[in-house]
Amino acid sequence: xxxxxxxxxxxxxxxxxxxxxxxxxxxxxxxxxxxxxxxxxxxxxxxxxxxxxxxxxxxxxxxxxxxxxxxxxxxxxxxxxxxxxxxxxxxxxxxxxxxxxxxxxxxxxxxxxxxxxxxxxxxxxxxxxxxxxxxxxxxxxxxxxxxxxxxxxxxxxxxxxxxxxxxxxxxxxxxxxxx
Amino acid sequence: xxxxxxxxxxxxxxxxxxxxxxxxxxxxxxxxxxxxxxxxxxxxxxxxxxxxxxxxxxxxxxxxxxxxxxxxxxxxxxxxxxxxxxxxxxxxxxxxxxxxxxxxxxxxxxxxxxxxxxxxxxxxxxxxxxxxxxxxxxxxxxxxxxxxxxxxxxxxxxxxxxxxxxxxxxxxxxxxxxxxxxxxxxxxxxxxxxxxxxxxxxxxxxxxxxxxxxxxxxxxxxxxxxxxxxxxxxxxxxxxxxxxxxxxxxxxxxxxxxxxxxxxxxxxxxxxxxxxxxxxxxxxxxxxxxxxxxxxxxxxxxxxxxxxxxxxxxxxxxxxxxxxxxxxxxxxxxxxxxxxxxxxxxxxxxxxxxxxxxxxxxxxxxxxxxxxxxxxxxxxxxxxxxxxxxxxxxxxxxxxxxxxxxxxxxxxxxxxxxxxxxxxxxxxxxxxxxxxxxxxxxxxxxxxxxxxxxxxxxxxxxxxxxxxxxxxxxxxxx
Numbered sequence: 001x002x003x004x005x006x007x008x009x010x011x012x013x014x015x016x017x018x019x020x021x022x023x024x025x026x027x028x029x030x031x032x033x034x035x036x037x038x039x040x041x042x043x044x045x046x047x048x049x050x051x052x053x054x055x056x057x058x059x060x061x062x063x064x065x066x067x068x069x070x071x072x073x074x075x076x077x078x079x080x081x082x083x084x085x086x087x088x089x090x091x092x093x094x095x096x097x098x099x100x101x102x103x104x105x106x107x108x109x110x111x112x113x114x115x116x117x118x119x120x121x122x123x124x125x126x127x128x129x130x131x132x133x134x135x136x137x138x139x140x141x142x143x144x145x146x147x148x149x150x151x152x153x154x155x156x157x158x159x160x161x162x163x164x165x166x167x168x169x170x171x172x173x174x175x176x177x178x179x
Numbered sequence: 180x181x182x183x184x185x186x187x188x189x190x191x192x193x194x195x196x197x198x199x200x201x202x203x204x205x206x207x208x209x210x211x212x213x214x215x216x217x218x219x220x221x222x223x224x225x226x227x228x229x230x231x232x233x234x235x236x237x238x239x240x241x242x243x244x245x246x247x248x249x250x251x252x253x254x255x256x257x258x259x260x261x262x263x264x265x266x267x268x269x270x271x272x273x274x275x276x277x278x279x280x281x282x283x284x285x286x287x288x289x290x291x292x293x294x295x296x297x298x299x300x301x302x303x304x305x306x307x308x309x310x311x312x313x314x315x316x317x318x319x320x321x322x323x324x325x326x327x328x329x330x331x332x333x334x335x336x337x338x339x340x341x342x343x344x345x346x347x348x349x350x351x352x353x354x355x356x357x358x359x360x361x362x363x364x365x366x367x368x369x370x371x372x373x374x375x376x377x378x379x380x381x382x383x384x385x386x387x388x389x390x391x392x393x394x395x396x397x398x399x400x401x402x403x404x405x406x407x408x409x410x411x412x413x414x415x416x417x418x419x420x421x422x423x424x425x426x427x428x429x430x431x432x433x434x435x436x437x438x439x440x441x442x443x444x445x446x447x448x449x450x451x452x453x454x455x456x457x458x459x460x461x462x463x464x465x466x467x468x469x470x471x472x473x474x475x476x477x478x479x480x481x482x483x484x485x486x487x488x489x490x491x492x493x494x495x496x497x498x499x500x501x502x503x504x505x506x507x508x509x510x511x512x513x514x515x516x517x518x519x520x521x522x523x524x525x526x527x528x529x530x531x532x533x534x535x536x537x538x539x540x541x542x543x544x545x546x547x548x549x550x551x552x553x554x555x556x557x558x559x560x561x562x563x564x565x566x567x568x569x570x571x572x573x574x575x576x577x578x579x580x581x582x583x584x585x586x587x588x589x590x591x592x593x594x595x596x597x598x599x600x601x602x603x604x605x606x607x608x609x610x611x612x613x614x615x616x617x618x619x620x621x622x623x624x625x626x627x628x629x630x631x632x633x634x635x636x637x638x639x640x641x642x643x644x645x646x647x648x649x650x651x652x653x654x655x656x657x
Binding site (some may be wrong): 013014016018019022037038040041048050053059073081084086096099100104106107109111117120121125128130138139142 | 211324348357371372383406409417421422636643649
């Protein structure tokens with residue numbers, strides 16, 4: 001067991017309590033902290049100032065890339081490498097490439113959305129220090145957790161614990177970094 | 180105790196009058212913990228007898244009948260089917276369209292209803308998505324073997340080769356390859372992504388080591404942090420938008436396969452829309468067939484409530500009415516066009532001696548039986564709804580038969596006319612795909628979270644930080 005500290009965890013009972021606690025932790029000036037909840041909490045993005053997720057941009061980039069590549073592929077196949085006359089139509093025209101390109105845009109964007117989500121969330125990961133905490137299993141059930149990371153500039157085992165106690169956290173514990 | 184009494188009083192004070200209230204998504208007001216237990220119970224509990232009773236025949240069809248018919252056809256040739264000149268598209272294409280159709284309602288429920296913020300969809304969304312994924316699998320198989328020489332399937336993909344062969348991208352049949360593959364990939368991704376937080380739920384609840392290992396692997400280290408949820412929600416809404424596009428794209432392209440042909444009865448601009456709506460209608464029928472028994476046998480009556488069934492039935496009614504309108508238009512245009520071939524084909528759909536039975540099943544079910552769904556009495560009678568769901572599936576199957584075979588068997592030259600009758604290999608393969616579908620579905624129901632646990636919790640009042648039940652004071656006002 002290493003003696004490195006990952007952070008301090010506190011447990012809350014309701015969505016309103018965790019939202020209120022998050023506001024107070026933010027106002028206390030902490031920056032490296034996160035909340036862990038069984039479902040997304042309405043308004044938490046704003047409280048944590050998460051801004052707009054980049055997933056949309058990853059998805060757009062992959063989709064646009066797929067669209068352009070397929071249009072290019074069709075030009076290469078049917079107009080450049082082996083020109084093929086079908087029904088007296090032009091070798092290459094934009095409307096004719098639209099449907100397959102558009103379909104592959106959907107495919108590319110969808111893969112982009114999933115890969116972007118996993119990448120930005122740093123998943124898949126084999127281990128997380130919080131998963132060693134027994135009560136943390138309830139984070140997927142009906143409890144709400146707030147963790148202040150030890151890497152935060154303001155982190156101080158005593159002071160941070162006091163803050164968490166004062167905002168109503170229970171079962172406050174130190175999380176050890178087992179990595 | 181005192182606190183919860185005041186919460187309830189506050190709730191009563193704030194509640195809208197009874198006639199304005201929406202039906203609750205989950206009945207019985209379970210708290211979040213109890214709800215989690217309830218929703219994971221089936222995947223964690225002992226396998227019930229009924230499951231085996233359905234699983235074993237389905238597995239027999241899937242692992243014996245299905246490969247037998249498949250391999251016999253692949254090794255011998257398409258001649259084992261009833262397909263022959265002039266009916267070159269037989270049950271293989273009928274079943275392809277039918278399976279694609281079943282898929283569509285699943286995507287509509289899970290994606291389009293998410294975008295329109297219909298909270299009731301959360302409880303049935305996962306089951307609908309699973310229906311989509313498995314039926315697209317079955318659908319995709321048919322064109323692959325219908326080509327006759329399945330070992331040349333790679334011709335459909337732009338793979339560099341020494342013959343300098345490239346696909347001909349101007350053909351809707353080629354677009355179909357892209358559409359069906361995309362549909363399979365995107366709906367599987369959507370289905371899988373939705374399950375990640377629920378895998379984490381099952382991981383955290385698991386008691387045995389093997390369950391813990393499997394679900395830890397599937398959950399990929401999900402912790403449910405606000406940052407994860409933030410990206411997850413964005414990805415989810417993007418995927419919903421993309422899946423909604425697919426609802427309108429895939430069947431449209433299948434429709435284009437038909438309407439670009441010159442055959443009377445196919446050559447109509449209404450086809451893309453016709454196929455989309457038909458697909459959705461058929462899928463809602465299948466949804467009723469799956470939901471009604473499963474909610475009872477899996478003990479989910481409080482989660483998939485009568486209100487859910489009622490809404491699915493109403494959606495079936497709406498799509499059925501649009502289908503009826505399209506039938507009317509088809510017959511009207513056939514008459515109004517003055518084209519003798521069109522008139523001949525449409526006249527023979529109902530009064531031709533060969534396939535008129537299929538034509539009347541189509542009218543009888545899709546036009547007449549659907550009208551029963553107008554009545555609240557029908558929509559609250561589960562046995563009747565189940566039968567209507569089955570009938571809708573039969574009706575839509577016969578519609579595809581009428582379209583495919585009904586137009587092909589009598590074309591412009593009487594000397595060219597012929598008959599089509601499916602052989603045992605056609606029917607065996609269909610039974611095989613049905614078996615494979617139900618086998619996969621039963622495995623899904625038993626081993627995976629069939630109700631989206633975290634999503635259902637997120638629409639409960641207990642999950643709303645501005646609701647008294649979510650812990651908010653002063654009615655959520657600060």
